[in-house]
Each structure stands twice: as C-alpha cells, then as structure tokens.
Amino acid sequence: MDGNNRQESLRIALFTYSTKPRGGVVHTLELAEHIQNLGHDVHIFALGKDEQGFFRSTSFPNTFIPCAMGEKNESLDNRIERYIDTYFQFLVTHLQTSFDIYHAQDCVSANALWQASEKGLFSFFIRTIHHVDDFVTPRLIQCQKDSIYKPDYCLVVSEYWKDRLMSEFGVDSHIIHNGVNINRFRPPTDAQRKSAQKKLGVSGRTVFLSIGGIEPRKNSIRLMKAFDLARQQLSKQGLDSILLIAGGETLFDYTSYREEFFKCLHDSDLEIGKDILLLDTVEDEQIPELYHAADGLLFPSVKEGWGLVVLEALASGLPVLTSDISVFKEYLRHEENAFMVSAEDDSSIAFGIEKLAVDLPLKQRLVSSGPKTAKLYSWENTAKAHLEYYYDVLSAKSKPLFQHEF
Structure with missing residues (x-):
C-alpha cells in the first residue's frame, strides 16, 4: 500500500486466549473498542472455554472458538498444547475472511497464528508481549520462545520489556503503552464513596484494596x-x-501458592471475613465501586507488564502503593503520584500501608496527582498509536489493502 494513504479503513483481527478479566484481555477489548470508534473494522477471536462470552458486553464482532475445559488433573503443558492446537485447527478450517492486520495478544494465540501463517493463511502477524513468564517445563519454555521469536513484528507496553526482549532474546520491539478509560474510572463523590462502602459492608473502616487475585506475580503472601x-x-x-x-x-495453576497463602493466613492473627475479604472474580460493573470504597490500592507486584490496575486506581483518585520495580518507575514517582516500596521486604510494604492510612499530606498529594497521571494514558491515544504502527507495518511490507466485501 501507499505509506501515505492512511485514511482508508483497516480490517483488523485481534486474538486472545481468554474471555476473563485478565490484563491482556482488558487490553484487547479496550483496544478493539477504541480502534472501532476511530472508524476501522475490528474482529476479536478468543477461546470460548465456558461458552459464556466476554466478561463484559462489547460493541464489535467477535468469534468464540469452541474449546473443552479439560480434565481437572490435566497438566499445564498438555492444556497449553491443547489450547494452541484447538486455536490453530479452528483458524485453518473456519478463518475465511481476510484481514489487513493479524494481531496476537498472548502466548497461546501467537503460537496458533504462527502455525496458521506457516500454512499460508496470511503473510505476517504481530504480537504484543505484555511480559515474559518464568516457566520451568521444557514444553512451556519452548512455547513461550516460539511466541516471541516467530511473530514478524513485536509490540511491548513498557521500556523495561523492550530492553528485556533485546537483551535476553535479541528481539527488537516497538513500545505502545497501555491506557485507561478515564470516563469510566474517575474520583468518586462523597455519596458514591459511602454507597460503595455500604454495599461491601466496610463503612467506617480503613479499606485497602488488592486486585489480581492470589498468585506469585502479585506477591500475595508477602x-x-x-x-x-x-x-x-x-x-x-x-x-x-x-x-x-x-x-x-488465570490460565496457570497456582494451587500450591494458594495453599501456602491460606496456611500463612491461618497461622496469622487475621480472620477471613473480618480482616480480609476475598471477593474472587468481581463483575465488571462493580470494579469502579471497589476503587470508590477503598482508601488505598496495594500493588507490590514482583513482575508486571505495565499495571492496568494501577492506572485505573490513579484515574479514580485512589492513593496507590506499588513495588519499586522498573516498570512502575516509567510513570510513577515516589511520594509524588504513588508510594513505592521494596517488593521483597514485608516491613517496607507494611510501612507504606501505614503511610497511606495516616499521612494526610501524602494522601492528599496522591489523590490530586493520580488523575493527572492517568490522563496521559488514554485508550484513545493507545488506539491511535496502534493504527500508526499498523500503517507503518503495511507500508514496510508493501502490502495492498484488501478490497472488503460486505
């Protein structure tokens, strides 16, 4: 195509492994909606493991690929292998519409797209690498490597992961940051805050919030x-x-970690239902209410791609505690728009929690600066950056746009 011809609408296929509210899936849905709002055709493909669709309503076409849940004792290696093969077989037998862009958002769909491209279904594909997991089995390590090496083009969401991909894998990538829906996530009124706390039964208490479940990457035990x-x-x-x-x-089995978490909880002075409230999977429409009810977000992760939850909390005017890992330092400043602690030090995290609760000047500063930071990362800007990248790729490939038939 003509590299300067950037007014013509693109037809874009986005691929994800799940329909659940994980970070990569939220990223995919928000990207699709905002690209569509900019006048382009977007279609999402996802494994439909529970036949219930996405965790929230959508306004764009989507296809759920039939996929069995599998046996309870199925190994993670076998499950991932089955997911990839199911995805691949569906694309080979059912993908009849041609797209200008094929864009995978995870390891599973990237492997399926690679195999499909080897069959000649399309000439190239893109993958966004949100982060790299620490797999230990040879099959999963190879699966992840293929999902990094095989895409023709790679996107990342932070400078940190761009550097990691180059230093560890020799793979170049392009940075497009995550975004946040600043119309949906905004500071609550006093009435909204009181209502949210009443619904959760936490009125009159100092409420701290952690979103992401119980897993090693979220540093839940510490x-x-x-x-x-x-x-x-x-x-x-x-x-x-x-x-x-x-x-x-999540896709992964953290049973042993969760067992250790509950053992530590049992050995502590904390009581479930009194000191800790486990909400499990929360309906999407309830997420803003969680931010409204809380006095602070606690997010001392040991690894993140960018931190969608952090952006949502900032936009909601909620004081944020994070670990001081490199990713967060790309948009957070200690005691300016977040309180940053050592992820490996219980006492450092505890001190930060106390600061969020009792240091009023700090709280006021964080409440004020959070929405200002969030406004720098709108999903509309993220969508526009993707479109510019897509056009650059198409221009570099000298690929003519398909003539769409409707």
Missing part, C-alpha cells in the same frame, strides 16, 4: 503478611483496617 503487621500498628492509632482481595482467574 502482601498479606505486611498487611497483618500494618493492621496491628494502625489499630493502636484507633484505625480499624480491612484488606479486600479481588479477582484472579
């Missing part, structure tokens, strides 16, 4: 221990604190 330390100190100052842990359905 967070729980740190909260126990902080809760005891805050109690001496007359504050009754509670930790809400929300969300968390």
